[in-house]
Amino acid sequence: MALKPEPLIFERSVPGRRAYRLPAPTAAGETLLPEEHRRQDAPPLPEVAELDVVRHFTRLSQLNFSVDTQFYPLGSCTMKYNPKLNERIASWSRFAQMHPMQPAPTVQGFLRLLDELEQALCRITGMAAFTLQPAAGAQGELTGLKIIRAHHRLKRKPRSTILIPDSAHGTNPASAALSGFRVVELTSGANGRLDLEELRAKLSDDVAAVMLTNPNTLGLFERDIAAIAQLVHSRGALVYMDGANMNALLGIVRPGDMGVDLLQLNLHKTFSTPHGGGGPGAGPVGVTKALEDFLPVPRVRKAGTRFRWEERSTRSIGRVHGFYGNTGVLVRAYVYIRTLGREGLQRVSRAALINANYLKARLSKTFPVPFDQHCLHEFVASLKPLKASGVTAWDVAKRLLDYGFYAPTVYFPLVVDEAFMIEPTETESKETLDAFADALLRIADEARTRPELVTHAPQQMPVARLDEVKAAREPDLRWTPAGAPDPHPLVTAP
Amino acid sequence: MDYIPNTDEQFTAMLQTIGAGSFEDLLADIPPELRCRSFDLPAGLSEYEVLGLFESLAGPNRSLREVTSFLGFGAYQHLIPTVVDALASRGEWLTPYTPYQAEASQGTLQMIYEFQTLICELMQMEVANASMYDGASSFAEAAVLALRTRPATGGAGGRNRLLISEAVHPHYRQAASTYLSGFPCAIQQIPQTNGVTDLEALAAALKEDVAAVLMQQPNVFGCLEPMEQAGELAHRAGALFVANAYPISLGVLKPPGAYGADVAVGEGRCLGSPLAYGGPGLGVFAATQALLRRMPGRLAGCTVDQAGRRGFTLTLQTREQHIRREKATSNICTNAGLLCLRATLFLSLLGPQGLKELAGMSLQNAHALFERLRQLPFVQPVFDQPFFNEFVVRYTDGRTAEAVNTRLLKAGFFGGLPLAPWYPELGEAALWCVTETIGQEQMNRVMETLERV
Numbered sequence: 001m002a003l004k005p006e007p008l009i010f011e012r013s014v015p016g017r018r019a020y021r022l023p024a025p026t027a028a029g030e031t032l033l034p035e036e037h038r039r040q041d042a043p044p045l046p047e048v049a050e051l052d053v054v055r056h057f058t059r060l061s062q063l064n065f066s067v068d069t070q071f072y073p074l075g076s077c078t079m080k081y082n083p084k085l086n087e088r089i090a091s092w093s094r095f096a097q098m099h100p101m102q103p104a105p106t107v108q109g110f111l112r113l114l115d116e117l118e119q120a121l122c123r124i125t126g127m128a129a130f131t132l133q134p135a136a137g138a139q140g141e142l143t144g145l146k147i148i149r150a151h152h153r154l155k156r157k158p159r160s161t162i163l164i165p166d167s168a169h170g171t172n173p174a175s176a177a178l179s180g181f182r183v184v185e186l187t188s189g190a191n192g193r194l195d196l197e198e199l200r201a202k203l204s205d206d207v208a209a210v211m212l213t214n215p216n217t218l219g220l221f222e223r224d225i226a227a228i229a230q231l232v233h234s235r236g237a238l239v240y241m242d243g244a245n246m247n248a249l250l251g252i253v254r255p256g257d258m259g260v261d262l263l264q265l266n267l268h269k270t271f272s273t274p275h276g277g278g279g280p281g282a283g284p285v286g287v288t289k290a291l292e293d294f295l296p297v298p299r300v301r302k303a304g305t306r307f308r309w310e311e312r313s314t315r316s317i318g319r320v321h322g323f324y325g326n327t328g329v330l331v332r333a334y335v336y337i338r339t340l341g342r343e344g345l346q347r348v349s350r351a352a353l354i355n356a357n358y359l360k361a362r363l364s365k366t367f368p369v370p371f372d373q374h375c376l377h378e379f380v381a382s383l384k385p386l387k388a389s390g391v392t393a394w395d396v397a398k399r400l401l402d403y404g405f406y407a408p409t410v411y412f413p414l415v416v417d418e419a420f421m422i423e424p425t426e427t428e429s430k431e432t433l434d435a436f437a438d439a440l441l442r443i444a445d446e447a448r449t450r451p452e453l454v455t456h457a458p459q460q461m462p463v464a465r466l467d468e469v470k471a472a473r474e475p476d477l478r479w480t481p482a483g484a485p486d487p488h489p490l491v492t493a494p
Numbered sequence: 495m496d497y498i499p500n501t502d503e504q505f506t507a508m509l510q511t512i513g514a515g516s517f518e519d520l521l522a523d524i525p526p527e528l529r530c531r532s533f534d535l536p537a538g539l540s541e542y543e544v545l546g547l548f549e550s551l552a553g554p555n556r557s558l559r560e561v562t563s564f565l566g567f568g569a570y571q572h573l574i575p576t577v578v579d580a581l582a583s584r585g586e587w588l589t590p591y592t593p594y595q596a597e598a599s600q601g602t603l604q605m606i607y608e609f610q611t612l613i614c615e616l617m618q619m620e621v622a623n624a625s626m627y628d629g630a631s632s633f634a635e636a637a638v639l640a641l642r643t644r645p646a647t648g649g650a651g652g653r654n655r656l657l658i659s660e661a662v663h664p665h666y667r668q669a670a671s672t673y674l675s676g677f678p679c680a681i682q683q684i685p686q687t688n689g690v691t692d693l694e695a696l697a698a699a700l701k702e703d704v705a706a707v708l709m710q711q712p713n714v715f716g717c718l719e720p721m722e723q724a725g726e727l728a729h730r731a732g733a734l735f736v737a738n739a740y741p742i743s744l745g746v747l748k749p750p751g752a753y754g755a756d757v758a759v760g761e762g763r764c765l766g767s768p769l770a771y772g773g774p775g776l777g778v779f780a781a782t783q784a785l786l787r788r789m790p791g792r793l794a795g796c797t798v799d800q801a802g803r804r805g806f807t808l809t810l811q812t813r814e815q816h817i818r819r820e821k822a823t824s825n826i827c828t829n830a831g832l833l834c835l836r837a838t839l840f841l842s843l844l845g846p847q848g849l850k851e852l853a854g855m856s857l858q859n860a861h862a863l864f865e866r867l868r869q870l871p872f873v874q875p876v877f878d879q880p881f882f883n884e885f886v887v888r889y890t891d892g893r894t895a896e897a898v899n900t901r902l903l904k905a906g907f908f909g910g911l912p913l914a915p916w917y918p919e920l921g922e923a924a925l926w927c928v929t930e931t932i933g934q935e936q937m938n939r940v941m942e943t944l945e946r947v
Contacts, residue, residue, distance in 0.1 A: 068585025180676020
């Protein structure tokens with residue numbers, strides 16, 4: 001890892017320097033525009049050479065931890081290895097250099113791929129139909145909630161409440177609110193799972209759906225799922241499953257067999273497409289036969305041996321994406337599914353579960369795991385015991401960076417004090433897991449013997465802990481030249 | 495191939511450490527009756543076999559490397575400098591996630607800060623976020639922001655009406671309408687006249703219950719809208735003005751900040767990312783300082799570390815779903831991070847002069863082809879408006895847009911997009927797009943083909 005700070009690209013700028021030559025540059029074209037539409041001043045983009053750009057962005061990349069360089073046990077995010085083969089195939093011009101409006105006869109291979117991917121996802125989840133259009137998990141949730149709304153409207157019984165457990169991802173309540181629903185929280189039961197009595201008490205004729213993560217964010221399977229589904233259905237509501245944790249279930253259970261009406265999958269998690277420093281992802285939504293008509297348009301249709309897009313459908317919720325979704329990501333996910341195949345995908349979940357339980361076994365004596373029992377693909381430890389030494393989960397996260405490990409998800413789920421949510425994934429070796437466990441145990445020792453090592457961590461990173469209060473109070477969200485008057489001064493927030 | 499490193503012997507030893515007799519013990523919580531009875535997928539393949547399989551799927555496709563394309567409609571083919579692919583394929587960019595641990599993510603955070611700066615400069619706006627999914631979702635989120643920002647002022651029912659020009663990309667209008675389906679609001683379309691939004695109709699619709707006016711520049715027909723006048727009308731009525739802008743065009747066109755946009759959105763895929771059949775896109779989202787705390791999405795900010803050194807971190811996260819849950823400004827989590835990097839690389843490589851030249855080439859090429867097309871006896875211009883790199887023509891003498899394109903395809907061209915599915919009133923109209931990727935030679939060849947249609 002590079003430790004030297006890197007100037008901003010703007011600070012490398014030298015007036016008149018160029019990095020790229022165009023085929024037939026022209027300035028004459030501008031006169032084709034009426035004065036009123038012309039840009040007066042060129043945007044102040046950096047003026048740098050190609051080597052400046054290459055060095056700048058190579059050095060910046062070296063300031064990052066990533067799956068390719070470090071163990072990245074970020075709970076709930078499934079940071080597994082992203083095969084290079086997926087990238088290679090997705091970059092082929094007959095996948096990457098395709099226009100979304102080109103005529104159907106010239107995209108038959110692509111449409112076949114999308115159709116086959118939909119079918120594979122149906123078989124993996126036991127759902128009847130999929131849309132590949134949502135661009136990420138949260139957009140999948142939004143799509144699902146719009147479908148729920150449309151379903152109740154069609155029955156002429158609009159409902160306005162969504163029940164969501166307190167352990168859910170923040171996107172669940174946010175998606176529900178963005179869909180115009182009222183959110184009612186379900187308090188988790190004593191065993192970390194959804195409490196049937198709590199559910200019974202809060203179910204009403206106004207409840208449109210229950211959003212459920214299974215396995216939940218504690219890494220526990222909602223073993224009452226069948227009874228939950230029956231109860232929810234008996235009140236005319238639907239069961240939405242957040243499928244973000246599908247990496248635990250491949251070949252073990254299928255949501256469609258458990259009474260789930262609809263779910264989203266996060267292809268950038270379970271199906272190995274790269275997280276890209278924050279995206280892009282893909283969040284296909286699967287539904288039962290009864291909900292299929294509500295799926296977004298357009299949909300891939302097969303007539304004989306030919307494929308085409310079907311644009312119209314009277315019950316569809318409409319479109320959530322500019323075109324067909326993150327098609328480039330979908331290619332990668334399908335490469336992964338075909339590479340692993342039936343047995344490979346089953347091995348994924350087996351290995352993910354053993355890896356998670358192994359880490360838990362190595363750590364749980366030192367870091368208690370509430371609701372301790374075998375977990376599925378991830379577990380949540382509590383770092384509360386270190387508090388006596390004045391050390392928090394946040395401190396331990398920072399110290400882990402010094403040891404060369406990215407930190408687990410911290411302070412989530414909210415139902416565990418000083419939460420440390422660890423998801424190793426199946427692509428990590430026992431040696432890596434041991435090294436990580438050794439580091440965490442050593443940090444626990446440090447917390448007792450030399451707590452300042454932990455509370456002042458990290459020391460080996462390009463920067464020490466950052467002043468986040470300053471960042472929020474005096475938002476500096478873009479560069480302006482030193483000494484130059486700021487055209488849009490950013491005022492101090494209250 | 496399954497990318498699992500541990501051997502069976504290791505797994506056996508690990509199960510012992512766990513205290514489980516077998517893997518099945520780990521599944522004790524899963525009721526047996528729910529266990530998977532069917533997992534009907536093909537067997538896994540070796541890398542060599544996978545390459546063969548996907549070659550067969552790629553085979554029937556015809557790429558933009560093989561066909562000369564005049565398609566636009568919100569998806570524009572532009573040059574991508576080699577350096578963009580070379581740098582963006584580095585694992586350190588490709589395989590981290592959202593930079594939650596700032597000290598181990600300074601590369602991504604500084605890049606986002608540079609990206610936000612570049613978008614502000616390009617759009618001439620005050621703040622920009624770290625991206626949305628695509629242009630359509632940015633547009634829809636701008637509509638959501640407007641409704642949530644202007645709630646209870648104005649008439650009895652509050653500001654719950656949105657005015658969206660009919661000349662906004664139809665897919666964007668559809669996405670906005672899907673996003674807003676749960677909101678107590680009305681969307682009113684403002685008609686176009688001669689290819690641009692009808693300002694008289696807009697003025698008449700601008701009552702005190704309007705939260706925002708949403709337009710596009712250049713609009714879906716490629717025509718340049720009277721944005722300044724429309725923005726003034728919106729502001730005079732107390733509504734926000736939202737502009738969907740085509741980032742490349744801003745090399746030569748007046749930016750949203752110069753015509754008073756409160757929110758500027760756009761599809762940023764044209765900045766260094768391949769079309770990839772339409773996704774992933776890069777949702778650009780910029781706004782005025784006044785709307786900062788209402789913005790959706792992540793923001794990277796510059797601050798200092800404990801030693802006083804400059805550093806970058808995610809900031810103003812109290813707007814976001816992981817903190818605010820149902821009270822968040824948006825539900826977005828994963829965005830389009832890698833495409834931010836590509837756009838940052840692209841704009842750094844092009845520089846101010848390069849971007850101006852690139853946009854200028856696109857502008858000039860489109861006008862050159864327009865002048866030649868209109869000389870054809872069966873081609874008529876549809877609108878009499880200034881345009882950037884897209885324009886609409888109508889075919890006459892019984893020629894349908896579909897038939898013209900079929901002939902063109904045989905000769906190796908994707909002709910202009912037939913607009914009838916969205917705008918049947920325009921007749922046999924087609925939307926032609928010409929970017930800097932089209933050379934003189936290709937224009938000559940398409941003209942020769944058309945002369946024989």
